[in-house]
Amino acid sequence: MKFIERLFGKKQEKEESHSAVFEFRELATIVAEESGKQIEKLKPAVDGNYVSIKTALEELEKLKEELLAAEPIENVSKRGEKLGDSNRDNVANNLKIINDKLKVPEDTSPLNASEFYNDAKSVLKTVLDNTSRSLMYIKALYPQEHQKINNGLAELEDALDELYSSIMQGIKKIEDLNKIASGIEEVKGIEEEMDNSAKKIQEMHSRYDAAKEKLSKADSRLAELENCAEFEKARQLKDEIKTVESDISGIEAEARRLFTPLSKAISRMEKQDDNERCVLSPENRAILKSIKEEPAAAIEQDIDLFLAELTNRIESGELGLKDQMCEKALKQIDVLNDKKVISSLVEHRKEHLEEKDELLAELNNLSIYQEKEDIEKEAEKYSQSMKDVNNDIDSESKRLYNLKDDIDMAKSTLLSNVRAVFGEEAEIKYCE
Template identity: 40%
Template sequence: MSLIEKIFGKKQKETETGPLRLEFNKLPDLISAQYRKNRDVSAPVIEKKYKEIGSSVRDIKDARKELLDAEAIADANKRAEKLGDSNRENVAHNLNLIIEKIRVPSNKDPKNALVFFEDSKATMKNVLDNTRKSQLYIKALYPTEFENINLRLANLESLLDELYEMIRDDKNKIDAFEKLPQHMENISQKEKEAQLSRKRILALEEKYESAKTDLVNAGSDIAKLRNSSEFQKANDLENNIKALENKIYAVNSDIRRLFTPMSKALSRMEKQDKNEMHVLSPENRKVLIMLKDDPASIPEKELGPFLDMLEKRIQSRDLGLKDPMYEKILRQIHKLKETTAMSDLREQSKMYSSDIETLTAELSRLDIYREMDLLQTQESQYRDSIGLILSNMEAEHKHLEEIEEHLEISRSILNSEVKEIFGQDAEIVY
């Protein structure tokens, strides 16, 4: 049983039609077998044509000798004979190129026959190009030999063309044979790339599912933590702290309102200080700034001297205000100096601040927020990881699509080459 029968199975009945089914991995052996089959069929015909070509070359060798031995026509003058001799030498030299270069190969392979044909045709063209002018002299002086040479060259060229006609159908097969290994390598490489890409996609899908599970678990842990008694306690502490902070803000607002009636006077004092009309001491300037920004932060020992200074300025009427405004400010100064309104508000603020410190210390001893921060950080990381995985999956899917497109093109090219080699449709099983 032949190799082809071993791989394909025995020949099917003539009535059965359909493409050859060829396994991709066995294709090199099948192609080699088919190549040998084509070569064995072509070899006897090529060998016969080689013999005819070899005989034709020998005829040209004889014609070359006859030209060198020939005498010029009787009526040729000396000058013509001299020119004829030099051109005869040129023709003989070029004919010798044909004799030396056009040697039929011992191998009857169609591929070698094609190379032999192309090289021989190139040699013939060079010889004819090199002797075109010389042949005019030969024709005039040695007409019989010229005719003989032309007939022999035409015969050789005809035999070479006949050889090409015999192997022309094999040329496409030879091209396909030569291209096949590279195309098969391309397909194998693309299949490996596609396999690696699919593995990467599977790995990314596993990571995606794992990250989704982690995200769900983190969300569940956060929900449990929020529903825990410790979290509720921490939340209550925070709410109490915020309530106290709001009370401190209200106290500070009340303190600010104590100085609202004297706002115009304070503004005039600031302008006069900047314009150096009435320069304040560094201590009073500091208090003035604090009154504008945060009156609650002014120490009592610094506020008293400032109010004394302000009272003198009001009494001296040097701030450019109307009399009713001076009186209003003066009453407010007396209220601040003679009542405990300011100190009472300060005490309230200190008490609220003390309570905030106590609650904050208690809150800091709880681990619940640290646990919540950790879980929320993990949740954010899982969410970011999922986004990155999805992006990588999309890129990998696109990469796989590109590989599969190239693979489809390469397989189509391979199918065409296999069809050319076997002379019928073939289905390649990958």
């Protein structure tokens, strides 16, 4: 500590640069001690200057009262006396402002003294600005009081300047020490953030590994499941269902083709019904809709009356079809009236639908099929969890990288501040 005592001792004409290595963990204590010593060292000077400032303030208060009680010099005109009175009042009021606003602190802390000095100088400047013209006016009427007030203001300003000059260098050192203290806290804060970030990343890696292990187990269970006999049975059932669905689609396509030659006629019939030009019965309107939307279901209904009305409308020319189109449509109506053709399609579709229902029921009764879906959902959950955690790791890693830049900058600034106080060769040693 002798080096530090030399450093903060009596100021030399030229400060020497001393080599010192500070343990980071001890630096805050050293700075606090030195700051405390510097504050205690400056307190006597602050106290002494406060006495001078109080004396100057008391003197100004006394001079204010003397000014208010003073009589103007002889042979002054009424106008001059009136003008002098108003300016005398202005000076007195501003002197009162000084007395009201400049309260000398009881605490002799140098930092408080510096703040008091700045406030006092600001008040004094305002008062001088407000009274410069008034002081000129009262000089002619109250020359002695004017001179005393000028001297009193000068003495107050000198006392304030003496306060500042006595603590200026010490305040600078205290402020520099405070910068070091702030820098220490900043480094500690970033270190804590880095520790927390590293712990988060470690915890995320653990979560990632756990999800990865669970996914691996789920995949293994799924592989075992897919190799068992029951699963093979489920696969066969699904293939059979696809085959039946294909057959059903073929039948439905055939049913749709049965009405294709009638599409124009049916479309015009629908349009005329919409326009109320030739209104269909509710039954025929429902059949027309079924033909357009689901022809396979339409042929399962009794469509004789609909076909009869369609035939009449075509033959009467109400639908406005060309002869060739009419002939083609009428031939197709004859096909639709052939019960054997229609019954065959209806029967085959019904058989395939029943077969599909039976296969689906059998498939749904296999627990392994549901078990497979459950495992797949579980595996997807673990896979998504791994993706999410991986994204979090990337994000937190970037944050940690930025924190490393921040702490390098904070340490560099701290070292500069330390060297400004303890010498250019000072170093800071951090625990690894």
